[in-house]
Amino acid sequence: MVIILKCLMIKLRWLYLVLARTLFFVHGQKFEIWTEFLNGDVTFKWTNVSSLRNDILITKDSHSADWVKTNEDHYTVEDVLKYKSVTIEVREYNCMDFSKCYVEHKKTYNVIIVEAKEGESRNISWTADYFPENDFYRIFHYTHNGSRTRILKITKDKAKSAEKYVYHTRPLKSVNILFEVKNITVEDAGYYVGGVTRNDDDGGVILVVHGKPMRPTIKGQLTIRVGNKAFLECISRSTSTPCYYKMFPPLSYSWYINNTRIEGENWETYYFSVSKDVKYNNYSCRVKETVESERSDEVRINPLYGPEKVIISPQPPMNILKIREGDKFGPYNCSADCNPPCTFQWFNKIPSGKYEATYQSDSSHVLPEQTSNRSRTLFYCVAYWSEDSGNTYSNLTIDIQYLSEPIVYINGVTEKYSNIPQNVSLTLSCFTDGNPIPTVTISRGTRNQILGKVLNNWLNYTFPRKAQCTDSNIYRCEGRSKQYPTKVATFSINIPCKPRLDNRVEFKSTVYIRDLPNSVSVNVPIISNPKPMLITWNGPLPNLAIRTTISQRNEVYQHWVSSTIPIHNESFLGNYTVFGEGIELATIEITEIEPDLGSTPSQWILWIIVEVFAGLFVLLTIISIICKATCKFGSGTSVTSKGCHDVYDVTLGTQEGRGDLQNEYQYLTVTELGQFNTGRKSVDNKNNKSDPSNHYENSGKMTSGSTRPFVPTI
Incomplete structure (x- = not known):
């Protein structure tokens, strides 16, 4: 009985081992750990050879956690960039006795940051x-x-x-x-x-x-009454990458007034009390991470305040001016400090005892010397401020009719000379202050081509298309009033463009010449602003000695490229391409006119000689073909006749449809003793092979110094 129990125990143990091997292992597999990195997280993955669970231990830098049981084949460590290294240890169990049957595998992921x-x-x-x-x-x-x-x-x-x-x-x-x-x-x-x-x-x-932080912008309310607080916010963001890197330094801010840094203001928001003087300040900011951003555009606070008083100077005694009719008075100045600008209303007392409004001006103005009028007995100036229903005045009234100098704006900027790139919108504005309202005109060029005309202080003219270099010119802004001489402001607009052919000017691209040597003078009309400094020519030959000058036509952007091209012989004939600053402008073909053979007796003689040569050439060609055919059919095969060899050396095929005589004689070469050789290989059509004994290798090469269509010498 004991023996039976022992045998049963041995069989059960063997069966247990077999089942354990079958359940827990895949024969031939190797346990392996690898890593995968994604968006700041690292995932350890391994091959589960056994179907049993695994235990894992994670060590971040030198800090280890507890062993964790898992049935997964992976483990993810988040925000791995916070550590220098992360190590995983995996216990692989291969039997049910977890205290003994396991193998430990280790994998370390080192965090390397550049x-x-x-x-x-x-x-x-x-x-x-x-x-x-x-x-x-x-x-x-x-x-x-x-x-x-x-x-x-x-x-x-x-x-x-x-x-x-x-x-x-x-x-x-x-x-x-x-x-x-x-x-x-x-x-x-x-x-x-x-x-x-x-x-x-x-x-x-x-x-x-x-990366450099995005160029900041300043947001906030810019129009504020004096005494209130202004809040400006510097808006930017980081461009550094990757975004999963969490150790970028925070953005720091710098604020500037008139390009001078404000000490102690390092926050995103800058606030201050508004006074009249802030209207002279330009505010900007800059943002820094590791790299400092560009400076923001400047902004200016627009402080709102009304007039405290109206000033008229010089102030007459008792604020009453007593003058006789026809006398001169003035000049007087009426002004007030206010923002937005005050409007001024001048009043005069009429004989009925009432006051009538006579004149309205800007925030300050000078009344020039005036001739008195009996209908004007009392003047006073009233300043109105749009932000308040009240008004302030002083008891002198000045009625002035005036015409100020025009102010020119090019795309909103006051300047008398402007460089503008092509293909941008172009608006010209002319402001002429006057009373009565003047007629404002914008004209172009020396011929004063009128672009716009209006009875108003302002005239805005927007070009109907995008700006082109053909718009480069001198412009005039005129303000006209019957009481004053015309006021003129002249300004220039310069729009650069690359050289190109002026298609509006007739240009012949083919030039014929009769005698050689000769020279050709060409004038190429181009548009370029500024004038091109480098003009080059490409022609049939290198290193051409071409003389070139550039001269301006009617406008600053119109030019002539005048060149003299020497034509010494036939090799100089062909296409010539002109380039301005490396840009192709035009191509000119220079060709020779064939002489008129019927013009003179000497030309008639030359024509007769050419005809005789041509006839002899045709005759000799026919003789050669007959001799060739005789040699061909005399034997019935592809052979070379000795008698024929004295005249030419060529082998013709005998198959039907082959040996086109016309095609065989592509060209001839002059050889010794007046013999002729074709420049083609002779072909044995029967064997479809080249016969090296019956042809010359002359194709594409010069023989006796020249290869050309044969012309017999008389």
């Missing part, structure tokens, strides 16, 4: 586990949005670098991987890793790019 600024270059390096002998080693870039791009592929014999990436490792099969990322932008930030297969994870270098 930091750079935009425009710099950085080397990225790591040590590979191995370099393949017969395969590619690949380097990948994972961008901050998760997309993957292969940037380099290296073998032990070849590494092809790109403009952006340069592979520096030597020898190529070294496991010390080193490559350079050049001219770094924020798009180059991310994760760089290398390997041979999907599970290879050599490297793991994070490139952090410190």
